[in-house]
Amino acid sequence: MAEAIVSTILEQLALILVEQTAAGVRLIAGAEEEVENLHRRFHLIKAVVEDAEKRQMKETAVRVWLDDLKHASYDMEDVLDEWNTAIRKLQMKRSSGDANVSQPMRTVRPSFIIPSYWFSPGQLVQRHNIATKIKNVDKKLDNIVRDINAYGFIISREQGSGKVASRPSTTSFLDESYEIRGRNHLQNKVASLLMSGSESSTASAASSSQVPTQRPTIISITGMGGIGKTTLAKLIFNDNEVRNHFNEKIWVCVSEPFDDIRIAKAILESLKGSATNAVESETVLKQLRESIEGKKFFLVLDDVWTEEPQNWEQLLGCLRCGSKESRILVTTRNEKVAIAIGTTKFNIIPIELLSDEDCWSIFSQLALSRRLDIEESENFENIGRQIVSKCKGLPLAVKTLGSLLRFKGKIEEWQRVLENELWELEELDEGLLGPLLLSYLDLPPPLKKCFSYCAIFPKDSRLEKDKLIRLWMAQDYLKVKGREDMVVGEGYFENLAMRSLFQDFERSEHDGGKIISCQMHDMVHDFSQFLTKTECSALDVNKSRLQLPSWKARHLMITGETRSEMVPFPSMVYDETKLRSLVLDQRLSFKPRIALSKLFDRLTCLRSIDGLPVGQIPKGIKKLIHLRYLALGENPWIKELPEALCELCNLQTLDVSLCHYLKRLPERIGQLINLRHLMNSKEEWSRLSYMPRGMERLTGLRTLGAFVASGGKSSKACSSLKSLNKLKHLEGSLTLRGLGNERDLGDDNDDEKVDLKSKMKLVDLHLRFDSTTKTKDHRVVLECLQPPSSLEKLGIYGYAGDTISPTSDWMLSLAKLRVLTLRFCNECECLPPLGKLPCLETLVLEGMSSVKRLGNGFLGIAEDHQARADQAETASSIIRDTAFPRLETLEFLDMEKWEEWDDCEIAGGKTIMPRLRHLSICWSPELKALPDYILGSTSLDKLLIYYSRHLNNRYNMETGPEWPKISHVPNISFTLHGPAAQGSL
Structure with missing residues (x-):
């Protein structure tokens, strides 16, 4: 970590001279000499840091030296960033013709020191402050450099480039099944204990009139960290036979600190599908008893630590209300914990170490995935x-080293790993420190910083990949030129994942299985905290005596789940003036009373703020000159942002996506020239009514949650849709709201059109129309908003035109479109030929209240002209092409006038919807019948028909004469009472 920080300092020093030259100013007299002096010192320090990081594990004095170096480097990085920011602001004022920067400045040569009378008084004070701070850090560096000789550090001869290791030729992660070796007998043993002694009928237990008084049987898997307890538990939890044996399956990660009410809430959320709003423990436990009563459940409590039996009394008391055949599976490192929770000695399953052959199987699959000749293979x-x-x-140790050595293609590199003295380290836990440290030391400096930063998050928390990358970016860990920061961050993330430092990936069902989030193994998390124990701290508000673990903290997360909304903000945080990150855990349910003015006055080094639950942002936020990431969390109180926010010229991410009551963005938002991600609310109930003028200046913007059209207002404060043309780097998802007024497209005398078509990185577009505008305008606006051919998801809402298909027919050009949603397009009588879309997988039609018939035009297929002539007035024709070739999910919702769904005869082996799996028809009371190509579908797995009287009378199992036509579908549900599934087969 120290090496990474020093590398950053050297990069900043080089940047300062470049910026000063470009700006034609020098804030500090003798700047070149000072920069050269700092550059020389940090180069000397960097040469010995590698040796110091190895020796810190055994030598306390070296660890202290490294600690001092890291904090001195942080201080230097802050003052250099302040220096660069001052230069950048002067540049901005010059370019805007600011009166505070006099005209002669434009003619000054780069080597000339600007006279002091050309600066404002505030700028003169700033110059003095920067110079003073540099001198103070210089004094600390004197002691650090002096001690280099005293410790006899070895100078590294391999001064790497700092580049991230390239990925191997295989571009996808290995299937995680390689982790599972030598556990079959344990899996079978635990599964047998879970299902033993149970009755065959689950219904009998659920309907029993007697509530069991004994606690559920508890089985505990025990073993040291990294041995595979959680992996084994997951194998069992996902076993089909086990899953089918129980009414309810629940997984809860317990971890530390122990909180029985949090566990109870997690169980409730799993059972109900949503979190409970209850605060009082008695209410939560009562809800749990009611939800679990009589049910045969399987509960996994993963990573349990508490050894106090009394901690479990209330929770286990509630769980007794379940069926006596219920089971609880616990994973823990300590057998005492298993006994404390009530596991009998016969149900404690110790998990043993893997055999050498099983370990070799895991290792070789990771490390030797490339092809080798026979001799090479034997040597390796x-x-x-x-x-x-x-x-x-x-x-875990095998997996970590296998992932490390897959990057090493030389036998000498493997030999160095084998002979490394770090194998002797045992400080972290049970022999895992050596392998983890070897993997960490092999990381390039940028990756070391990215990995270490993860220590700020609570153990077992899910890390959202894109958010993590933006936080790395806020700390300047992604050293890139241009605007490809997220691309570089993605590469960093994948590198760490390939080295097995991340795991348990949640992947998108589409986008090639792209990773959405991940977790860190608890031992890897412990290791990251071991590396950063004086830098990354967590403050648990549940503790009776709040105390920061480290007074030198640079990154702080406030954690815990409180039972009261009146808990004050921890006062000691105001004294942590060196903090760079302040994050409020999303699990916090309280609304702390934060003195933001005091916070902003004192914590001026902050680079990222995440989750502040406040109603108003004070003007003092402009003091946070280093701030790059501001996320206001789920905040129903905030209604506007101060103009002072626009003075934060380093701001990269502004996240107000869950601030639905926000009425306006700052009018001077165009000054945030470094803004990359503006995440505002996409929802239709958002109060934001327009986008301020100047949006077109945000040319580096990559993420924009929603652009709100002004509704044709002539106010000079509003940006028109054409300002999107300047935002050439937009990607991901975009929502356009308030559409429908032709004037939103720009001035009548301007020939420039709104250009979405060129934004090839947009994959998700939602068009929300204003119902109060004219139908004619709707058609014009929809015609102009042609999306790029790269689009994968499209939603159109509230469109008032009589046809959904633009005259240019651009919808049919979307060859990659996978998901299409049309909602409340009430005037539309006929649908475009959507069956022609080659990649469409999901189609949702809702509230299309003028559609009476789905004809062959909807299928978009070529018809046999002779057949059409012979059967001109019939509802049947012969198709020659495959319609909806990839459609899997089709939903019709609230189609109250829909009467006919035309049929077709299929010719020449062609098909209609050959992959359809899920069909839902809800609130379509006039639809008379389903076409034969639906009734005869062999792929259909689920058919849901809600409040559609004719279909119910025709196909219902009990009374429908045509029930045999759909009886082959595995899952069918009918109801005449709305969308709650009843009578499911």
Whole structure:
């Protein structure tokens, strides 16, 4: 970590001279000499940091030296950033013709020091402050450099470039099944205990009139960290036989600190599908008893630590209300914990170390995935088996080193790993420190910083990938030129994942299985905290005596789940003036009373703020000159942002996506020239009514939640839709709201059109029309908003035209479109030929109240002309092409006038909807019948028909004469009482 910070300092020093030259100003007299002096010192320090990081594990004095170096480097980085920011602001004022920067400044040569009378008084004070801060850090560096000789550090001869290791030729992550070796007998044993002694009928237990008084049987898997307890539990939890045996399956990660009410809430959320709003413990436990009563459930409590039996009394008391056949599976490192929770000695399952052969199987699949000749293979295997033997049967250690060595293609590199003295380290836990440290030290400096930063998050929390990358960006960990920061961050994330430092990936069902979020193994998380224990701190508001773990903290997360909304903000945070990150855990349910003016006055080094639940942002926010990331969380109180926010020229991310009551953005938002991500509310109930003028100046913007059209207002404060043309780098998802007035497209005398078509990185577009505008305008606006051919998801809402298909027919040009949603387009009588869309997988039609018939035009297929002539007035024709070739989900909702769904005869082996799996028809009371190509579908797995009287009478199992036509569908549900599933088969 120290090496990474020093590398950043050297990059900033080089940047300062470049910025000063470009600006034609020098804030500090003798700047070149000062920069050269700092550059020389930090180069000397960087040469010995690698040796110091290895020795810190055994030598306390070296660890202290490294600690001092890191904090001195942080201070230097802050003052250099302040210096660069001052230069940048002077540049901005010059370019805007600010009166505070006099005209002669434009003619000054770069090497000339600007006279002091050309600066404002505030700028003169700033110059003095920067110079003073540099001198103060200089004094700390004197001591650090002096001690280099005293410790006899070895100077590294391999001064790397700092570039991130390139990814191997295989571009996808290995299937995680490689982790599972040598556990089959344990899996079978635990599964047998879970299902033993139960009755065959689950219904009998659920309907029993007697509530069991004994607690559910508890089975505990025990073993040291990194041995695979959670992996085994997941295998069992996802086993089909086990899952089908129970009414309810629940997984809760307990971890530390223990909180029985949080566990109870997590169980409730799993059972109900949504979180409870209850605060009082008695209410929560009562809800849990009611939800669990009589049910045969399977509950996994993962990573349990508490050894106090009394902590479990209330929770287990509630769980007794379930069926006696219910089971609880616990994973813990400590057998005492298993006993404390009530596990009998016969139900404690110790998980043993893996055999050498099982370890080798895991290792070789990771490390030897490339092709080798016979001789090479033997040499690598010989060394590899010796490395595996040092892992002592721990799957996590094997996995970590296998992931490390897959990047090493030379036998000498493997030999160095085998002979490394770090194998002797045992400080972290059970022999895992050596492998983890070897993997960490192999990381380039930028990746070391990105990995270490993850220590700020609570153990077992899910890390949202895109948010994590934006936080890395806020700390300047992504050293990139231009606007490809998220691309670089994605590469950093994948590198860490490929080295097994992240796991448990949640992937998108589409986008090639792109990673959405992940977790860190608890041992890897412990290791990251070990590396950053004086930098990353967590403050738990549940503790009776609040105390920061480190008074030198640079990154702080406030955690816990409170039971009261009146808990004050921890006062000691105001004294942490060096903080760079302040994050409020999203699990916090309280609304702390934060003195923001005091916070902004004192914590001026902050670079990221996440989750502040406040109603008003004070003007003092402009003092946070380093701030790059501001996320206001789920905030129903905030209604506007101060203009002072626009003075934060370093701001990169502004997240107000859940601030639905926000009425306006700052009028001077165009000054935020470094803004990359503006995430505002996409929802139709958002109060934001227009976008301020100047949006076109945000040319680096990559993410924009929603652009709100002004409704044709002539106010000079509003940006028109044409300002989107300047935002050439937009990507991901975009919502356009308030559409429908032709004047939103720009001035009548301007030939420039709104251009969405060129934004090829947009994949998700939602068009929300204003119902109060003219139908004619709707058609004009829809015609102009042609999206790029790269689009994968499209939603159109509230459109008032009589046809949904623009005259240019651009909808049919969307060859990559996977999801299409048309909602409340009430005047539309006929649909475009959507069956022609080659990649469409999901189609949702809702509130199309003027549609009476779905004809063959909807299918978009070529018809046999002779057949059409012979059957001109019939509802049937012969198709020649496949319609909806990839459609899997089709939903019709609230189609109250829909009467006919035309049929077709299929010719020449062609098909209609050959992949359809899920069909829902809700609130379509006039629809008379389903076409034969639906009734005869062999792929259909689920058919839901809600409040559609004719269909119910025709196909219902009990009374419908045509029930045999749909009886082959595995899952069918009918109801005449709305969308609650009843009578499911």
